[in-house]
Amino acid sequence: MRLRVEFTTEPFDLEEAPAHAVVAREVVRGAALDAVDVGPFGNTAEGGADAVLAAVDTMLRRSLAVGATRISLQINVIEGAAGEAVPDDAGDPAAPEAGR
Structure with a gap:
């Protein structure tokens, strides 16, 4: 399964990137991820x-x-194991279709 993460850290500082933003970027750039x-x-x-x-x-x-x-x-979730889209509620036990 492939995932896409989107994130923002706060508080914002338009003058200079705060330490938390720099750290977050270092983590994703250093991880085994693609399309960063x-x-x-x-x-x-x-x-x-x-x-x-x-x-x-x-x-x-x-x-x-x-x-x-x-x-x-x-x-x-951006694609399933076979490359097909996976519904947003797949695997959610509270979803109406779960368990069928």
Whole structure:
């Protein structure tokens, strides 16, 4: 399974990149991810589920440790094992179709 993560760390500083933003970017650039795109107002990266989840864990812990007060993130499944799209609620036990 492939995942796409999009995230932003706060507080913003338009004059200079804060330490938490620098750390977050270093984590995703150093992880085994592809399609990494970092910017002043948001960052995205794609990769295998294990790599993305490990990078997110590290990014959250390290960014919070150096001053992030808010981290907004979204993770999306971008394709299934056979390269087909996976529904947003796949694997969600609360989803109406789950367990059928």
